[in-house]
Amino acid sequence: MCGIAGAINAELTKESLNLIKHRGPDFQYFVVENMGGNSVYLGHTRLSILDLSPTGNQPMKSSCGQYTLIFNGEIYNHLELRKKLTSVDFKGTSDTETILYYLMKFGIDSVRDFNGIFALALLDKKEEKMYLARDMFGVKPLYYYQKGKTLLFASELKIIKENPAYEKAIDLDALNTFLAFRYNPAPKTIFKGIKKLEAASYLVLDNNLNSTQIDFWPRKQKINHNISEAEAVDQYSFLFEQAIKRQALSDVPIGVLLSGGLDSAMVAHMLAKHTDKQLKTFTVGFQGKGNFNELDDARETAKFIKSDHYDIFMNIEQFLETFSMSYYHTEEPIAAATIPPLYHVSKLAHEHVKVVMSGQGADEPMAGYKRYRGEKIIGDYGKILNMLPLNAIQKLFPANIALERGIYSSRFKNEVDRFVAIFSLFTPELKQKLFKPEIATIAFSEQRELFDKILANSDPKANSLNRLLYLDTRSLLPDSLLLFNDKITMAHSIENRVPFLDMDLVAFIESLPVKYKLNGKITKYVQRKAAAKFLPGNIINRKKKAFETPIGIWFKQELGNTLIELIEKPNSLSREYFNLAFIKNMIDLHKNKKRDYEKHLFILLSLEYWYQNFYSENFSDVVLENANYISR
Numbered sequence: 001m002c003g004i005a006g007a008i009n010a011e012l013t014k015e016s017l018n019l020i021k022h023r024g025p026d027f028q029y030f031v032v033e034n035m036g037g038n039s040v041y042l043g044h045t046r047l048s049i050l051d052l053s054p055t056g057n058q059p060m061k062s063s064c065g066q067y068t069l070i071f072n073g074e075i076y077n078h079l080e081l082r083k084k085l086t087s088v089d090f091k092g093t094s095d096t097e098t099i100l101y102y103l104m105k106f107g108i109d110s111v112r113d114f115n116g117i118f119a120l121a122l123l124d125k126k127e128e129k130m131y132l133a134r135d136m137f138g139v140k141p142l143y144y145y146q147k148g149k150t151l152l153f154a155s156e157l158k159i160i161k162e163n164p165a166y167e168k169a170i171d172l173d174a175l176n177t178f179l180a181f182r183y184n185p186a187p188k189t190i191f192k193g194i195k196k197l198e199a200a201s202y203l204v205l206d207n208n209l210n211s212t213q214i215d216f217w218p219r220k221q222k223i224n225h226n227i228s229e230a231e232a233v234d235q236y237s238f239l240f241e242q243a244i245k246r247q248a249l250s251d252v253p254i255g256v257l258l259s260g261g262l263d264s265a266m267v268a269h270m271l272a273k274h275t276d277k278q279l280k281t282f283t284v285g286f287q288g289k290g291n292f293n294e295l296d297d298a299r300e301t302a303k304f305i306k307s308d309h310y311d312i313f314m315n316i317e318q319f320l321e322t323f324s325m326s327y328y329h330t331e332e333p334i335a336a337a338t339i340p341p342l343y344h345v346s347k348l349a350h351e352h353v354k355v356v357m358s359g360q361g362a363d364e365p366m367a368g369y370k371r372y373r374g375e376k377i378i379g380d381y382g383k384i385l386n387m388l389p390l391n392a393i394q395k396l397f398p399a400n401i402a403l404e405r406g407i408y409s410s411r412f413k414n415e416v417d418r419f420v421a422i423f424s425l426f427t428p429e430l431k432q433k434l435f436k437p438e439i440a441t442i443a444f445s446e447q448r449e450l451f452d453k454i455l456a457n458s459d460p461k462a463n464s465l466n467r468l469l470y471l472d473t474r475s476l477l478p479d480s481l482l483l484f485n486d487k488i489t490m491a492h493s494i495e496n497r498v499p500f501l502d503m504d505l506v507a508f509i510e511s512l513p514v515k516y517k518l519n520g521k522i523t524k525y526v527q528r529k530a531a532a533k534f535l536p537g538n539i540i541n542r543k544k545k546a547f548e549t550p551i552g553i554w555f556k557q558e559l560g561n562t563l564i565e566l567i568e569k570p571n572s573l574s575r576e577y578f579n580l581a582f583i584k585n586m587i588d589l590h591k592n593k594k595r596d597y598e599k600h601l602f603i604l605l606s607l608e609y610w611y612q613n614f615y616s617e618n619f620s621d622v623v624l625e626n627a628n629y630i631s632r
Helices: 014-023 078-082 095-106 108-113 157-161 172-181 229-247 262-273 295-305 316-325 339-350 370-385 390-396 401-409 415-423 428-434 449-455 464-474 476-491 503-509 525-531 551-555 558-567 573-577 580-591 598-615 619-630
Strands: 002-008 027-035 038-046 067-075 116-124 129-134 143-147 150-154 194-196 201-205 211-215 254-257 280-286 308-314 355-357 495-497
Touching (some): 002 014, 002 116, 014 027, 014 038, 014 157, 038 067, 038 116, 067 095, 078 095, 095 108, 108 116, 108 129, 108 201, 143 157, 150 157, 157 194, 172 415, 172 598, 229 262, 229 525, 254 339, 262 355, 262 525, 280 295, 280 339, 295 308, 308 316, 316 598, 339 476, 370 415, 370 464, 401 415, 415 449, 415 464, 428 580, 449 464, 476 495, 551 558, 551 580, 551 598, 558 573, 573 580
Parallel strands (some): 254 280, 254 355, 280 308
Antiparallel strands (some): 002 038, 027 038, 067 116, 129 201, 143 194
């Protein structure tokens, strides 16, 4: 796992590459090439995991000198791919060397054969072309900015943002989208002109920097209604174990980020089965009770699988301080309360391992969240729900924002419009009140357009819940959850592998009827049946907690005052774009329990922390402050 950066007709320096040194502390280097008269800088920072020798260093050139590759990620089936390259005299055993020669032989479209996680850039000097590619589910990030005949690209935004060739500005359309979704679906970013390369796609640029984007895995979803429950459980069991065995490939020890839930317990048990050393597991707990602390559950799981277990506590002060500082690493204003605990558990894991596996990616394909039950209810009883007056619901249940959103979304007959409504926290009506008048009148792009392209490859005959799962797996997952999981773990030079997103496993899950995912009130139905073969019932049937924090309570106390202080600063983002009086009114309504604005206020807090800790004009000070914080 590493970091990549490049530039065409702009300069990439050693100092700029150092901005992502945390992604690859073992080796950093860049080369300058030529592509049809264009200067090309290609840089790489290496975290050595496969083939620890210098033969795995990058940028890597082909023996003929025509191709240069920089690559971030792991290709779990690279040994299988090598079998097709019998004429190549390999110098080492790295997956980088494998895919360099594989792409040479079979062309850029052969990235569809890679079972793994990756972001890469390949320069073909003879054909005068540059290729950028990103993995199937967007586990590894890749950003790019193009203006005329200048191109910048990198694993992290900070390299592009700080390059003199980029003129920094906020994209108001992306700001509008963030207020609704709490993240920006690809290709959007909140930085004007900077795009995320979409998952499962590659970009082709010629020597005039004309670009073409191609989706390399537009495989149509097709539901198999004939599979029996027993067949589904057996096939799931086989594919899950195969995914663990594939991703256990490493020349350094692997640990597991262990929560108290089912997903990471399955990963830990199966990895322990397929490793010859005692597995190390890591957990973070919040200093509180009930839903705010999973340490006891995680310890129980660790005891069952006989792992070498480590855990750490985090208090309120650490949570808030880390939350503020974390935006230097996430780089995008993602509103997720799980970021601070991930930061601390990654820091703990860094002391013991270079690679971890986690349970990330299990919920979206397999209907693991409570809100999926809501979509099923809407699908089954939408006509009845549509008869309920929304104003009456608001008065009867003023603090139940989830119920209100569900009723609100049921009003939309069009499926995609309903999905947008389900995602949206700041509704169009709320945003009209939040934005300053001169911004509220801007004609923003239709947010449904971001989802139409994804859903075009889902099964049109599938249940609406199955289509929502398909959408979440290709939007919420890569552009929010996986994004901050990569950034935060890599901030501590840790590679995070996600076996639940194995290509073969997800393809199989997405072929299953809804009843094998959400069966009555039982979420992840087939997964639980498969887990019952090797985990006890007390682990399988634990109530899903995730990592909950008392954010709603804090906003009724000191955090509400903190937000007011932030928005009232002379240089705040809110002062420039929002109606401050409306935000203060939201805080008052929340404090007085007249409305549940926890998630809305958390979005605004996220924006202000991001603005100060990443967008800031004093970025050099932020870099130094972050270096001091992470070294504590």
